[in-house]
Amino acid sequence: MAEECILQTKGISKSFFGVNVLNEIDFSIRRGEVHALMGENGAGKSTLMKIIMGIYHADAGEILFEGKPVVIRETKNALDLGISMIHQELNPIPEMTVAENVFLGREPHVGRLPIVDFKKLNQMTQDLLEKYEMADRISPQMHMSSLSIAQIQMMEIIKAVSYNSKVIIMDEPTSSLSESETKQLFKTIDLLRASGVGVIYISHRMAEVFELSDRISVLRDGSLIETIDRAHATTDHIIATMVGRALSSGYPRNHAVPGEVILEAKGVSGAGFEDVSFQVSAGEILGFAGLVGAGRSETMRAIVGYDRMKSGEIYVDGRRAAVRHPSDALKLGIVMASEDRKSLGLILCRDIKENISIQNERRYSRFGFMNHRQEREQCEGIAHEMSVKMNGIADIAGNLSGGNQQKVVLAKCLLTHPKIMILDEPTRGIDVGAKAEIYKKMVELAEGGMAIIMISSEMPELIGMSDRILAMSGGRVRAEFDNRERQTSQAEILRAALKGVE
Amino acid sequence: MEKTISNQRKASNILKRFGLLLVLVLMVIVMSLVSDVFLTTGNIINVLRQVSINGILAVGMTFVILTGGIDLSVGSVVAVTSVIAGNLLQKGYSLPVTLGASIGAALLFGVFSGVLIAYAGLPPFIATLAAQTIGRGFALVYSDGRPYMIAHDTYKAIGKGSWIGIPVPIWIMAVVILIAAVVLRYTTFGRHVYAFGGNRNASKLSGLNIRTTEMATYIISSFCAALAGTILSARISSGQPTAGQGYELDAIAAVAIGGTSMSGGIGHLSGTILGFIIIGVLSNSLTLLNVSSFYQDIVKGFIIIFAVLMDLRTKRSGN
Numbered sequence: 001m002a003e004e005c006i007l008q009t010k011g012i013s014k015s016f017f018g019v020n021v022l023n024e025i026d027f028s029i030r031r032g033e034v035h036a037l038m039g040e041n042g043a044g045k046s047t048l049m050k051i052i053m054g055i056y057h058a059d060a061g062e063i064l065f066e067g068k069p070v071v072i073r074e075t076k077n078a079l080d081l082g083i084s085m086i087h088q089e090l091n092p093i094p095e096m097t098v099a100e101n102v103f104l105g106r107e108p109h110v111g112r113l114p115i116v117d118f119k120k121l122n123q124m125t126q127d128l129l130e131k132y133e134m135a136d137r138i139s140p141q142m143h144m145s146s147l148s149i150a151q152i153q154m155m156e157i158i159k160a161v162s163y164n165s166k167v168i169i170m171d172e173p174t175s176s177l178s179e180s181e182t183k184q185l186f187k188t189i190d191l192l193r194a195s196g197v198g199v200i201y202i203s204h205r206m207a208e209v210f211e212l213s214d215r216i217s218v219l220r221d222g223s224l225i226e227t228i229d230r231a232h233a234t235t236d237h238i239i240a241t242m243v244g245r246a247l248s249s250g251y252p253r254n255h256a257v258p259g260e261v262i263l264e265a266k267g268v269s270g271a272g273f274e275d276v277s278f279q280v281s282a283g284e285i286l287g288f289a290g291l292v293g294a295g296r297s298e299t300m301r302a303i304v305g306y307d308r309m310k311s312g313e314i315y316v317d318g319r320r321a322a323v324r325h326p327s328d329a330l331k332l333g334i335v336m337a338s339e340d341r342k343s344l345g346l347i348l349c350r351d352i353k354e355n356i357s358i359q360n361e362r363r364y365s366r367f368g369f370m371n372h373r374q375e376r377e378q379c380e381g382i383a384h385e386m387s388v389k390m391n392g393i394a395d396i397a398g399n400l401s402g403g404n405q406q407k408v409v410l411a412k413c414l415l416t417h418p419k420i421m422i423l424d425e426p427t428r429g430i431d432v433g434a435k436a437e438i439y440k441k442m443v444e445l446a447e448g449g450m451a452i453i454m455i456s457s458e459m460p461e462l463i464g465m466s467d468r469i470l471a472m473s474g475g476r477v478r479a480e481f482d483n484r485e486r487q488t489s490q491a492e493i494l495r496a497a498l499k500g501v502e
Numbered sequence: 503m504e505k506t507i508s509n510q511r512k513a514s515n516i517l518k519r520f521g522l523l524l525v526l527v528l529m530v531i532v533m534s535l536v537s538d539v540f541l542t543t544g545n546i547i548n549v550l551r552q553v554s555i556n557g558i559l560a561v562g563m564t565f566v567i568l569t570g571g572i573d574l575s576v577g578s579v580v581a582v583t584s585v586i587a588g589n590l591l592q593k594g595y596s597l598p599v600t601l602g603a604s605i606g607a608a609l610l611f612g613v614f615s616g617v618l619i620a621y622a623g624l625p626p627f628i629a630t631l632a633a634q635t636i637g638r639g640f641a642l643v644y645s646d647g648r649p650y651m652i653a654h655d656t657y658k659a660i661g662k663g664s665w666i667g668i669p670v671p672i673w674i675m676a677v678v679i680l681i682a683a684v685v686l687r688y689t690t691f692g693r694h695v696y697a698f699g700g701n702r703n704a705s706k707l708s709g710l711n712i713r714t715t716e717m718a719t720y721i722i723s724s725f726c727a728a729l730a731g732t733i734l735s736a737r738i739s740s741g742q743p744t745a746g747q748g749y750e751l752d753a754i755a756a757v758a759i760g761g762t763s764m765s766g767g768i769g770h771l772s773g774t775i776l777g778f779i780i781i782g783v784l785s786n787s788l789t790l791l792n793v794s795s796f797y798q799d800i801v802k803g804f805i806i807i808f809a810v811l812m813d814l815r816t817k818r819s820g821n
């Protein structure tokens with residue numbers, strides 16, 4: 001048993017600021033297996049993996065690699081042993097190209113000169129991209145700053161694979177991928193598994209976990225509750241172990257009767273989208289489907305005034321609205337929760353309270369002076385309402401688990417009490433329990449008269465939640481589906497989303 | 503449970519600033535042992551008066567650095583303020599007109615840098631470096647390279663006078679610190695400065711007008727430089743085109759010693775205050791010990807490194 005384990009942790013414990021995050025974790029990964037790690041937001045999954053990678057150091061416990069105890073002080077030690085990781089929060093260097101990022105610090109040289117052989121570098125990257133069938137989505141010479149999150153994610157996957165590691169950790173690798181890219185990743189994982197690599201797979205998506213994994217481990221509040229063979233596991237059992245209670249599955253129904261049209265876009269165009277028109281009514285949940293790069297986020301960013309709109313008109317409550325800056329949108333009652341919480345959603349070095357309050361300062365300031373008590377009360381209230389797992393609202397946002405950061409993004413948008421809320425991948429990185437709560441919240445808000453626009457790459461979620469679905473591809477709206485009966489088929493949507501894409 | 507955690511958090515926050523305080527306390531203890539004059543009221547007031555100019559500049563610089571920028575132009579703005587004031591006073595203009603013009607000119611420099619940075623997208627280092635040489639050049643051209651003697655008594659009192667035993671420059675510094683502290687802590691603008699420095703894109707999507715915020719910090723810094731220039735020219739009774747050379751470095755050093763992150767978003771005014779007091783106590787001590795001013799610079803450099811290292815260590819152990 002011990003021989004076939006490549007990597008083992010024994011009694012790993014860790015606390016931050018005196019708060020226990022991991023309690024004596026015994027976890028192992030075998031050769032050629034996919035081991036799924038599940039647990040609620042803040043359960044400690046990423047922390048455990050960061051300890052294995054040498055980013056954090058355990059307070060107690062040891063790590064065995066191929067049966068021998070090892071000391072992993074920094075990431076380099078882990079990489080040298082043959083452990084690599086795709087992080088939940090992506091860290092590309094924006095000024096560099098894809099190839100430069102993939103082989104950062106390992107660039108091939110011209111002979112023995114200290115000069116990078118760019119031709120070879122690009123070729124090596126191209127080979128990898130072709131081997132794992134991603135060459136049609138990204139190319140070695142693309143600049144990181146021009147990539148979408150999904151493309152960055154693919155770069156990170158290629159990078160992790162390029163180390164020829166024996167263990168690859170994937171921390172929510174699919175959270176920003178759409179269906180077809182996810183399929184691609186699964187093929188990659190199968191290839192890795194077949195060649196004897198052990199894959200640790202962290203995800204909140206039950207279906208993926210069941211499709212891929214050989215074994216499943218569940219963390220709850222920093223303790224490893226159980227490790228079970230996939231063959232013996234059921235979804236309900238896993239969920240119950242994760243959250244400590246049973247959850248009703250399925251999507252809540254929006255019973256609101258759509259009212260007046262609140263927001264209308266007429267022929268808007270800009271960088272990445274062309275001639276997009278749509279309407280959304282009070283009480284309606286409008287879904288946007290599409291592959292990565294379809295122009296959905298770009299359209300929405302322009303509508304809230306973050307990016308420039310080249311042409312087109314926007315009407316709010318039937319009146320022509322000039323939105324030149326997100327503050328204009330805010331005044332009109334339009335907010336957007338971005339999919340990119342790291343660069344557009346949060347100020348990671350500040351605390352939860354400040355993150356929530358910057359978008360809401362009008363609510364508790366007069367003549368430019370803050371009312372600290374009101375601020376604290378309101379921010380605390382909404383953070384609890386969104387069940388952000390925290391020690392208090394003075395916690396630094398960057399120290400929160402990924403899913404909890406996402407909840408803070410939603411909290412700050414919600415507190416503005418918008419009329420129109422644009423949610424870009426709202427459940428990205430969020431655990432099953434919290435997901436159900438967010439769905440419930442969306443329906444509650446819609447029934448209270450809010451218009452909700454949801455961009456999602458998760459087809460079931462899109463079909464389960466939207467009253468109407470627009471499919472985009474190549475920056476244009478290709479089809480519209482009435483989804484009041486929640487009957488639209490995935491295939492139909494996908495066909496529209498692929499239109500105009502070679 | 504929640505209480506104890508937040509208490510621990512507070513304790514670790516105090517610890518973070520403890521390192522700097524420790525440096526200061528150590529310096530004071532050592533100096534009071536080797537020098538009889540050091541801890542006298544006269545000397546303490548002397549130190550505070552000497553730090554007042556750098557203190558005021560450092561407060562302005564704190565705003566700029568919190569946004570992730572830097573202002574290299576403050577030394578030149580000091581000179582611009584003082585030559586304009588010197589010239590106008592010599593020509594017999596009244597005090598309000600003089601101050602209005604000299605401080606107004608300084609503010610124009612802030613607007614100039616601010617527009618270049620926030621609207622034209624120039625890196626702060628470049629824009630304020632340009633403002634620095636333009637400002638210095640302007641002061642020299644304006645005065646033809648010669649100092650203006652200042653005879654105006656009320657103006658001179660700004661640098662030399664005192665009120666209830668405390669020199670006016672110290673009062674001005676105290677008021678500047680107080681206002682800055684209130685602005686950073688209690689106003690929405692203060693929040694914007696931190697937010698902008700932490701993540702400008704997220705701030706924009708949250709509806710903050712990031713350009714005005716960024717520009718405002720350079721105007722604040724220039725205003726502080728104008729106050730410093732007024733105090734300096736009043737104290738030496740002359741408007742010098744070469745005044746303030748290298749002052750930006752001391753101000754930046756104070757902010758850096760004070761633990762404000764150079765990439766923005768993190769930092770406290772209290773750190774800056776400790777920073778410039780440490781620098782001031784250091785120069786005072788070295789002077790009392792009869793160390794030549796050439797050596798003072800060398801020692802200052804090492805103390806800066808030491809202070810920041812101490813600060814880093816306590817920050818790490820606080821985690």
Ligand SMILES: Nc1ncnc2c1ncn2[C@@H]1O[C@H](COP(=O)(O)OP(=O)(O)OP(=O)(O)O)[C@@H](O)[C@H]1O
Nearest residue numbers: 016021041042043044045046047399400401402403
């Ligand atoms: N650097 C840190 N400082 C303080 N607390 C931290 C730090 N890193 C993680 N934590 C805390 O540790 C707990 C576990 O976080 P972790 O990121 O491991 O969760 P997770 O299981 O990966 O959750 P998610 O599904 O949301 O990604 C959280 O409560 C988080 O706030």
Ligand SMILES: [Mg+2]
Nearest residue numbers: 046088401402
């Ligand atoms: Mg995580």
